[in-house]
Amino acid sequence: MNDSGMVAAPAAATSQGAAARYRVWLAAAVVLAILPYVPGLDSDFGRSLLSQMGIAAVFALSYNVLFGQTGLLSFGHAVYFGLGGYAAIHFMRAINHGLPIPIALVPLAGAAGGLLFGLLFGAVTTRRAGTIFALISLGVGELVYAATFMLPGYFGGEEGITASRTKAPSLFGLDFGSQVQVYYVIALWALVAASLMHAFARTPVGRICNAVRDNPERAEFIGYNTQRVRFFAFAVAGLFAGLAGGLHAINYEIVAADAVSAQRSGAVLLMAYIGGAGHFVGPILGAVALTWLQTSLSGYTAAWLLYAGLFFVVIILFAPAGLSGLILMHGPIVRTRAFRRVLGTYVIALVPAAVMAIGAVLLIEMSYRLSTQHELGTRMRLLWVSLDAGTPWPWLAATLMLIGGFLAFRKTWRRVAAAWQDASDEARTARFAAGAR
Amino acid sequence: MGPRVRGDDSVTTWPMLELATVSLLNGVVYGLLLFMLTSGLTLIFSMMGVLNFAHASLFMLGAYLSYQFGRWVGFWPALVIAPLACSLIGAAIERYGLRHVHRSGHVAEILFTFGLAYVIEELVTMIWGRNAVANSVPAVIDFPLFSVFGSSFPAYKGLMMAISVAMFVFLYLALKRTRIGLIIQAALTHPQMVSALGHDVPGVFVLVFAIGSALAGLAGVIGGFMLLTQPTLAHAVGPIVFVIVVVGGLGSLAGALFASLLIGIMQTFAVAVDYSLLDLFRALGIGVTRTSPMYEFYSIKLATAAPIVPYLLLVLMLIVRPRGLLGTRDV
Numbered sequence: 001m002n003d004s005g006m007v008a009a010p011a012a013a014t015s016q017g018a019a020a021r022y023r024v025w026l027a028a029a030v031v032l033a034i035l036p037y038v039p040g041l042d043s044d045f046g047r048s049l050l051s052q053m054g055i056a057a058v059f060a061l062s063y064n065v066l067f068g069q070t071g072l073l074s075f076g077h078a079v080y081f082g083l084g085g086y087a088a089i090h091f092m093r094a095i096n097h098g099l100p101i102p103i104a105l106v107p108l109a110g111a112a113g114g115l116l117f118g119l120l121f122g123a124v125t126t127r128r129a130g131t132i133f134a135l136i137s138l139g140v141g142e143l144v145y146a147a148t149f150m151l152p153g154y155f156g157g158e159e160g161i162t163a164s165r166t167k168a169p170s171l172f173g174l175d176f177g178s179q180v181q182v183y184y185v186i187a188l189w190a191l192v193a194a195s196l197m198h199a200f201a202r203t204p205v206g207r208i209c210n211a212v213r214d215n216p217e218r219a220e221f222i223g224y225n226t227q228r229v230r231f232f233a234f235a236v237a238g239l240f241a242g243l244a245g246g247l248h249a250i251n252y253e254i255v256a257a258d259a260v261s262a263q264r265s266g267a268v269l270l271m272a273y274i275g276g277a278g279h280f281v282g283p284i285l286g287a288v289a290l291t292w293l294q295t296s297l298s299g300y301t302a303a304w305l306l307y308a309g310l311f312f313v314v315i316i317l318f319a320p321a322g323l324s325g326l327i328l329m330h331g332p333i334v335r336t337r338a339f340r341r342v343l344g345t346y347v348i349a350l351v352p353a354a355v356m357a358i359g360a361v362l363l364i365e366m367s368y369r370l371s372t373q374h375e376l377g378t379r380m381r382l383l384w385v386s387l388d389a390g391t392p393w394p395w396l397a398a399t400l401m402l403i404g405g406f407l408a409f410r411k412t413w414r415r416v417a418a419a420w421q422d423a424s425d426e427a428r429t430a431r432f433a434a435g436a437r
Numbered sequence: 438m439g440p441r442v443r444g445d446d447s448v449t450t451w452p453m454l455e456l457a458t459v460s461l462l463n464g465v466v467y468g469l470l471l472f473m474l475t476s477g478l479t480l481i482f483s484m485m486g487v488l489n490f491a492h493a494s495l496f497m498l499g500a501y502l503s504y505q506f507g508r509w510v511g512f513w514p515a516l517v518i519a520p521l522a523c524s525l526i527g528a529a530i531e532r533y534g535l536r537h538v539h540r541s542g543h544v545a546e547i548l549f550t551f552g553l554a555y556v557i558e559e560l561v562t563m564i565w566g567r568n569a570v571a572n573s574v575p576a577v578i579d580f581p582l583f584s585v586f587g588s589s590f591p592a593y594k595g596l597m598m599a600i601s602v603a604m605f606v607f608l609y610l611a612l613k614r615t616r617i618g619l620i621i622q623a624a625l626t627h628p629q630m631v632s633a634l635g636h637d638v639p640g641v642f643v644l645v646f647a648i649g650s651a652l653a654g655l656a657g658v659i660g661g662f663m664l665l666t667q668p669t670l671a672h673a674v675g676p677i678v679f680v681i682v683v684v685g686g687l688g689s690l691a692g693a694l695f696a697s698l699l700i701g702i703m704q705t706f707a708v709a710v711d712y713s714l715l716d717l718f719r720a721l722g723i724g725v726t727r728t729s730p731m732y733e734f735y736s737i738k739l740a741t742a743a744p745i746v747p748y749l750l751l752v753l754m755l756i757v758r759p760r761g762l763l764g765t766r767d768v
Contacts, residue, residue: 071544073544073547073548075551124752124755124756125755127755127756127759128755128759130543131488131543131547131687132683132687132755132759134488134547135488135679135680135682135683135751136683136751136752136755138676138679139676139679139680139683139747139748139751139752140748140752141676142676142745142748143745143748143749143752146744146745146748147745150737150741150742150745151734151737262672262676266551266555269548269551270552273548303559303563305555305558305559306555306556306559306560306563308555309552309553309555309556309559310556312548312552312555313534313549313552313553313556316538316541316545316548316549316552317534317537317538317549320541320545364563367563367564368562368563371562371563371564371565371566371567372562372563372566372567
């Protein structure tokens with residue numbers, strides 16, 4: 001996490017670099033604009049999925065202001081998402097009752113709520129860093145979650161608070177009758193929030209956050225109050241989490257206790273880490289991947305949380321820099337001749353990996369069927385095969401696939417490692433040659 | 438989650454004394470249960486510096502395994518087998534997981550155990566289903582031991598208290614008075630030196646993790662039938678365990694015992710008190726009406742607020758004494 005790309009900014013930002021950065025944002029805006037009309041996503045389901053991804057991306061980015069940028073591991077970030085969401089939904093109710101403000105501005109109320117509670121709780125929790133901070137954030141999360149049930153007047157208990165996004169004055173003809181309008185509002189806010197967080201990481205305060213993450217003692221020595229820096233980052237993270245909560249309120253028209261739950265706090269941590277906390281786009285990648293995993297897999301399997309958990313553990317064990325780290329790793333060797341061999345070994349290693357994965361999936365799905373869905377019987381269709389989980393044969397076959405796949409994968413992985421070694425050697429030689437010239 | 442104190446039918450002349458005695462007893466029982474849960478975590482944290490988020494999951498595994506073995510071989514063998522099985526699982530987690538993550542630092546270690554908690558919860562669901570299993574108190578330890586004010590005190594609670602106290606004594610002596618305890622403590626701060634003296638440091642870590650997991654499993658055997666044995670059990674007890682660790686002082690065994698008892702007793706008394714801030718205001722003659730702001734907040738009964746008592750204590754402790762009750766070092 002420490003060797004992040006976020007720190008390695010160009011020493012002097014040239015105007016050319018700035019222009020390239022604007023092009024990236026422009027490209028992002030164009031992509032966001034055409035996404036809801038891309039075949040496959042141009043249904044209400046697809047647009048709703050995109051909306052969820054947008055919300056998750058803002059939330060995960062706000063989490064990374066704490067985690068990736070300042071080195072604060074929080075287990076209770078959903079508190080600011082949820083409390084921002086509650087602020088937004090109450091604001092929406094006020095609009096429903098005649099407050100003359102367009103719905104598109106509701107996320108601002110969410111951001112204000114997130115900021116307010118970020119300041120309130122941050123004043124206490126950021127007194128400490130590291131492990132204690134992680135535990136305190138967990139405690140505050142539980143506190144707020146329990147409080148939502150104790151104050152049903154404001155939080156609505158289990159059922160939550162509802163409001164309507166259509167019963168409001170319209171702005172530019174937006175009436176929020178269709179999902180695509182909701183999507184565009186979310187996309188616009190997501191783009192604004194992402195660019196603001198990106199800019200924040202490049203301000204002097206953002207840089208000092210990195211310093212506090214990497215070496216708090218030294219940051220103290222050059223005259224910064226680390227606690228104040230942590231507090232500042234915490235408030236900013238709370239603000240953007242609240243904004244995401246406001247988008248959530250618009251999208252679902254309901255905010256309930258699950259918005260502040262430990263599950264949501266855990267989910268955002270998974271998103272940021274799986275995507276890669278070391279790079280700005282990492283959390284976005286993670287948010288998109290996990291949201292997709294959740295919505296698409298949960299339709300097919302009851303075990304999607306197990307897959308998400310296993311995926312997370314595998315990432316921690318083998319790719320601590322996350323998905324974005326995995327992709328960026330290939331940057332230096334992509335121009336070498338040996339890179340083709342690397343790709344070739346990937347394809348070879350993929351076969352036993354797939355066999356291993358299929359074996360694991362079969363075992364997991366059969367076990368789930370037997371333990372949680374008795375009533376459906378033992379006959380089932382899995383990955384294009386029908387089988388009977390009541391007989392030993394599928395179990396035996398799946399176990400063999402798992403073990404055999406694993407052993408073969410270990411063998412093929414050595415070839416991947418060898419090819420990698422060659423490619424990175426070649427890249428290094430090329431770099432030296434370029435330097436000598 | 439705290440054990441509820443029910444009103445007794447028998448007529449007593451000392452209602453307040455009865456309430457206090459029964460609540461205190463229940464509070465101590467609950468507190469010692471919490472200590473059982475925390476002791477293994479404290480051991481692992483103080484010796485390895487690893488904050489094990491999967492600890493409550495191992496506790497849950499202990500509950501499920503004792504339920505399963507109890508059905509096959511009876512309660513007493515299960516009381517031994519389940520913790521042993523948990524220690525093997527813990528050793529495997531250390532050897533094949535944590536050891537590799539160790540390089541990437543403490544945050545990666547915490548996150549690894551955090552991910553593991555997800556995986557274990559789902560694996561438990563996969564094997565035993567989503568609903569609670571019928572893990573009732575075994576008949577051999579389900580008889581009244583003695584009675585207080587007409588309500589009887591069951592033997593399994595007595596067994597639980599005995600095991601909990603034994604855990605404390607065992608850990609205290611093992612860490613402070615034995616050679617292996619000294620080596621373990623030295624391995625945390627000076628791994629290279631201990632290794633150079635010929636001790637197997639990675640082996641020591643596996644051992645510590647295995648013992649910590651066994652303690653979690655043992656707690657699970659008893660806690661399993663005092664709480665509800667279901668896949669959400671780990672999540673239900675997990676946060677409160679961390680509260681105890683912080684309030685007691687990170688890595689302090691005596692602090693953990695003290696904090697467990699404190700939280701157990703506070704929560705049990707809170708459940709028994711049926712008053713709110715509103716009642717206090719009225720007693721003091723401060724007028725609060727339905728229209729005054731925060732009326733809803735004032736009218737929360739203390740009994741309803743009992744679940745958040747530990748977390749309030751946590752925040753308070755952080756403000757007043759960040760290192761915890763008996764903590765010696767700031768982390």
